[in-house]
Amino acid sequence: xxxxxxxxxxxxxxxxxxxxxxxxxxxxxxxxxxxxxxxxxxxxxxxxxxxxxxxxxxxxxxxxxxxxxxxxxxxxxxxxxxxxxxxxxxxxxxxxxxxxxxxxxxxxxxxxxxxxxxxxxxxxxxxxxxxxxxxxxxxxxxxxxxxxxxxxxxxxxxxxxxxxxxxxxxxxxxxxxxxxxxxxxxxxxxxxxxxxxxxxxxxxxxxxxxxxxxxxxxxxxxxxxxxxxxxxxxxxxxxxxxxxxxxxxxxxxxxxxxxxxxxxxxxxxxxxxxxxxxxxxxxxxxxxxxxxxxxxxxxxxxxxxxxxxxxxxxxxxxxxxxxxxxxxxxxxxxxxxxxxxxxxxxxxxxxxxxxxxxxxxxxxxxxxxxxxxxxxxxxxxxxxxxxxxxxxxxxxxxxxxxxxxxxxxxxxxxxxxxxxxxxxxxxxxxxxxxxxxxxxxx
Amino acid sequence: xxxxxxxxxxxxxxxxxxxxxxxxxxxxxxxxxxxxxxxxxxxxxxxxxxxxxxxxxxxxxxxxxxxxxxxxxxxxxxxxxxxxxxxxxxxxxxxxxxxxxxxxxxxxxxxxxxxxxxxxxxxxxxxxxxxxxxxxxxxxxxxxxxxxxxxxxxxxxxxxxxxxxxxxxxxxxxxxxxxxxxxxxxxxxxxxxxxxxxxxxxxxxxxxxxxxxxxxxxxxxxxxxxxxxxxxxxxxxxxxxxxxxxxxxxxxxxxxxxxxxxxxxxxxxxxxxxxxxxxxxxxxxxxxxxxxxxxxxxxxxxxxxxxxxxxxxxxxxxxxxxxxxxxxxxxxxxxxxxxxxxxxxxxxxxxxxxxxxxxxxxxxxxxxxxxxxxxxxxxxxxxxxxxxxxxxxxxxxxxxxxxxxxxxxxxxxxxxxxxxxxxxxxxxxxxxxxxxxxxxxx
Numbered sequence: 001x002x003x004x005x006x007x008x009x010x011x012x013x014x015x016x017x018x019x020x021x022x023x024x025x026x027x028x029x030x031x032x033x034x035x036x037x038x039x040x041x042x043x044x045x046x047x048x049x050x051x052x053x054x055x056x057x058x059x060x061x062x063x064x065x066x067x068x069x070x071x072x073x074x075x076x077x078x079x080x081x082x083x084x085x086x087x088x089x090x091x092x093x094x095x096x097x098x099x100x101x102x103x104x105x106x107x108x109x110x111x112x113x114x115x116x117x118x119x120x121x122x123x124x125x126x127x128x129x130x131x132x133x134x135x136x137x138x139x140x141x142x143x144x145x146x147x148x149x150x151x152x153x154x155x156x157x158x159x160x161x162x163x164x165x166x167x168x169x170x171x172x173x174x175x176x177x178x179x180x181x182x183x184x185x186x187x188x189x190x191x192x193x194x195x196x197x198x199x200x201x202x203x204x205x206x207x208x209x210x211x212x213x214x215x216x217x218x219x220x221x222x223x224x225x226x227x228x229x230x231x232x233x234x235x236x237x238x239x240x241x242x243x244x245x246x247x248x249x250x251x252x253x254x255x256x257x258x259x260x261x262x263x264x265x266x267x268x269x270x271x272x273x274x275x276x277x278x279x280x281x282x283x284x285x286x287x288x289x290x291x292x293x294x295x296x297x298x299x300x301x302x303x304x305x306x307x308x309x310x311x312x313x314x315x316x317x318x319x320x321x322x323x324x325x326x327x328x329x330x331x332x333x334x335x336x337x338x339x340x341x342x343x344x345x346x347x348x349x350x351x352x353x354x355x356x357x358x359x360x361x362x363x364x365x366x367x368x369x370x371x372x373x374x375x376x377x378x379x380x381x382x383x384x385x386x387x388x389x390x391x392x393x394x395x396x397x398x399x400x401x402x403x404x405x406x407x408x409x410x411x412x413x414x415x416x417x418x419x420x421x422x423x424x425x426x427x428x429x430x431x432x433x434x435x436x437x438x439x440x441x442x
Numbered sequence: 443x444x445x446x447x448x449x450x451x452x453x454x455x456x457x458x459x460x461x462x463x464x465x466x467x468x469x470x471x472x473x474x475x476x477x478x479x480x481x482x483x484x485x486x487x488x489x490x491x492x493x494x495x496x497x498x499x500x501x502x503x504x505x506x507x508x509x510x511x512x513x514x515x516x517x518x519x520x521x522x523x524x525x526x527x528x529x530x531x532x533x534x535x536x537x538x539x540x541x542x543x544x545x546x547x548x549x550x551x552x553x554x555x556x557x558x559x560x561x562x563x564x565x566x567x568x569x570x571x572x573x574x575x576x577x578x579x580x581x582x583x584x585x586x587x588x589x590x591x592x593x594x595x596x597x598x599x600x601x602x603x604x605x606x607x608x609x610x611x612x613x614x615x616x617x618x619x620x621x622x623x624x625x626x627x628x629x630x631x632x633x634x635x636x637x638x639x640x641x642x643x644x645x646x647x648x649x650x651x652x653x654x655x656x657x658x659x660x661x662x663x664x665x666x667x668x669x670x671x672x673x674x675x676x677x678x679x680x681x682x683x684x685x686x687x688x689x690x691x692x693x694x695x696x697x698x699x700x701x702x703x704x705x706x707x708x709x710x711x712x713x714x715x716x717x718x719x720x721x722x723x724x725x726x727x728x729x730x731x732x733x734x735x736x737x738x739x740x741x742x743x744x745x746x747x748x749x750x751x752x753x754x755x756x757x758x759x760x761x762x763x764x765x766x767x768x769x770x771x772x773x774x775x776x777x778x779x780x781x782x783x784x785x786x787x788x789x790x791x792x793x794x795x796x797x798x799x800x801x802x803x804x805x806x807x808x809x810x811x812x813x814x815x816x817x818x819x820x821x822x823x824x825x826x827x828x829x830x831x832x833x834x835x836x837x838x839x840x841x842x843x844x845x846x847x848x849x850x851x852x853x854x855x856x857x858x859x860x861x862x863x864x865x866x867x868x869x870x871x872x873x874x875x876x877x878x879x880x881x882x883x884x
Binding site: 134135136137138139188189192195196214215216218219220222223225226227229230232233236238241242245246248249251252253255256257259260 | 576577578579580581630631634637638656657658660661662664665667668669671672674675678680683684687688690691693694695697698699701702
């Protein structure tokens with residue numbers, strides 16, 4: 001099915017399902033049922049991420065970003081996606097996904113990309129379990145609570161998808177080790193984040209710190225950090241080590257920057273973007289970049305995948321932060337309103353404060369700067385003018401989301417196409433060298 | 443001055459100073475005044491460490507361990523050292539140090555070894571400051587509070603001393619980077635330890651967590667961890683990366699093991715030794731080992747230095763744990779009694795519980811297992827039979843201290859001697875290759 005036809009098909013289907021513009025962000029992702037418990041239903045910005053990543057792995061444009069009116073403070077910003085799941089046979093050539101920033105439509109899913117990378121991801125799951133082992137029983141117990149039994153594995157998925165996209169076909173498991181390493185870095189930061197943010201829920205379950213206490217979370221987080229470095233060393237590439245160690249250091253820097261910006265309503269949007277680039281997008285970027293590197297593609301493919309990961313990560317975090325005001329706890333699988341309670345400065349607050357009237361600014365100063373929060377402040381009440389409701393209006397953060405979402409679909413398809421062409425040429429030169437890459441695996 | 447003469451000289455001087463056997467551990471180390479503030483007076487077990495490390499760097503036996511009576515539960519165990527500081531001219535050939543496990547004598551000092559490695563350690567200080575830099579001001583501010591302005595730099599000192607001992611004479615600064623890396627790993631664990639232990643004092647100053655809060659300490663600790671990996675990558679040796687990443691992972695494992703053993707008075711001594719090997723000694727071992735590796739000595743010297751570091755680290759932690767019961771806060775520069783308040787299981791508690799009568803065991807069960815602690819429990823009162831007083835009697839942990847102290851002086855001198863001989867031979871083969879190693883710098 002040609003791209004345009006697939007797009008049209010998806011749109012038609014979404015409209016038939018009664019999708020329409022709505023007043024709130026209404027997307028949720030059908031989670032991966034790794035443990036079969038159905039507890040992994042989460043969002044984490046996958047509306048953008050899933051479709052863009054799936055598209056990247058296929059080397060096709062991420063679909064059209066619907067043109068919309070200019071951004072106004074009073075817009076009801078909505079973010080949702082269409083997902084055209086065709087039959088598995090169609091994936092190698094016919095996949096295309098519409099990313100829409102307007103309208104209330106069916107949720108997108110990571111499933112297409114996960115199906116394509118299923119074998120690799122099953123290996124990643126096994127490697128994760130193997131590398132969490134320790135004679136100290138609390139380590140696998142706590143780590144498994146977070147890493148083994150949940151999560152969509154977006155970052156390791158990026159690594160294996162990028163590696164396969166770049167024609168990785170070696171018989172070894174270096175891409176699996178790198179993907180595991182990336183997941184461990186992410187998991188370590190989650191454990192420490194939940195301690196820092198005093199979070200009670202993570203992935204629909206009580207957070208590790210609420211079960212085992214802050215001390216255990218800090219120390220097991222350290223263990224996962226260090227174990228990730230052991231994995232990197234196993235891979236045996238100093239260049240890859242440089243990328244991942246730099247990313248880890250940038251993440252830590254971003255977390256500290258976020259901490260010092262906390263409760264400061266005058267934080268500029270640029271600082272916020274620096275924070276999310278560092279604490280989130282840098283690991284997405286590195287995850288995709290090392291996929292190219294392990295496949296031996298250190299030229300334009302590496303640059304393109306790094307850029308793709310960075311923009312995907314930014315879009316991801318924009319949505320994640322929006323959902324803390326606009327999402328629903330049962331769908332997200334994590335506590336809603338944590339950012340507000342912590343006095344964390346995210347884009348909805350920055351925009352609401354910047355564009356708000358005096359009374360609204362006073363509200364933000366009281367609740368965020370002084371952390372003087374009262375029942376109903378979070379918008380549970382019926383008062384339509386309550387500022388968090390206004391924050392919800394800004395939660396979509398449409399212009400930056402559109403910008404970074406579009407960038408995900410920028411140079412990558414071109415390079416992916418070049419990658420496919422190169423693969424074809426190489427196959428002619430060295431039959432069998434890259435043929436181990438089955439069409440169905442990205 | 444021959445070794446025996448120097449030893450005799452030191453002993454005579456100590457006796458002239460009125461040193462005599464005492465009922466408590468009474469050693470303190472003249473600290474390094476890096477910031478001139480004199481706030482770095484601490485101990486951390488340097489009684490053993492300073493003399494053994496200094497001796498190792500010189501390739502001479504660590505002195506005599508005085509023979510003593512067998513270990514009895516009611517012994518007043520004491521640990522103190524003599525320090526024979528001869529003139530600087532004597533160091534290359536005439537240094538020897540007596541490590542005594544009995545008697546109340548003058549404090550030892552790291553100064554001799556620091557003087558020998560002064561140039562390298564000044565470079566390490568500069569590298570530490572340079573590598574703490576970040577556009578996020580809180581990072582250097584907090585890190586400098588802990589790393590920049592205090593500490594005896596024992597672990598990096600081990601690295602540069604081991605490298606020089608093994609004839610490292612390259613013009614580059616790889617040994618400096620490794621030493622910095624080792625200090626950063628240590629500092630990161632200190633920051634996290636203080637959060638986990640709720641410590642208020644560190645190196646004679648308010649701990650970072652008590653000034654900036656737990657969140658900042660966790661995150662800046664992460665930053666130092668990751669920055670240490672960047673440094674390792676800079677050095678460019680996968681073998682060294684493997685040693686240090688493994689050490690980091692073992693440290694984290696040891697910290698978790700310590701946490702799960704907390705408040706369990708039935709913890710066996712063997713488990714305690716596993717904990718201190720992992721959380722403390724492993725980094726000492728790695729610090730010394732990578733010194734040999736960076737000097738290209740991957741044979742017996744590497745093994746000997748690794749073993750030396752491991753035993754030194756064990757001895758160091760035994761003393762450190764003893765001092766939490768027997769030390770004095772003003773001398774130590776850190777809170778005394780933290781282990782007791784936290785319900786941490788250390789050797790003094792294990793021995794006091796094991797050898798105690800019913801009433802003592804009840805005391806430990808109440809205070810350590812139930813954390814039901816009352817004023818005076820820590821031994822501030824006048825009751826001579828109060829159990830922590832008894833813990834003090836066990837604080838010296840003489841047999842394991844003697845065992846590991848002796849091991850510090852085991853194979854190393856032989857290998858050091860071989861190293862010197864090899865250096866001589868090499869110098870004949872390749873004049874100038876190792877001659878950049880000045881005799882005065884180890």
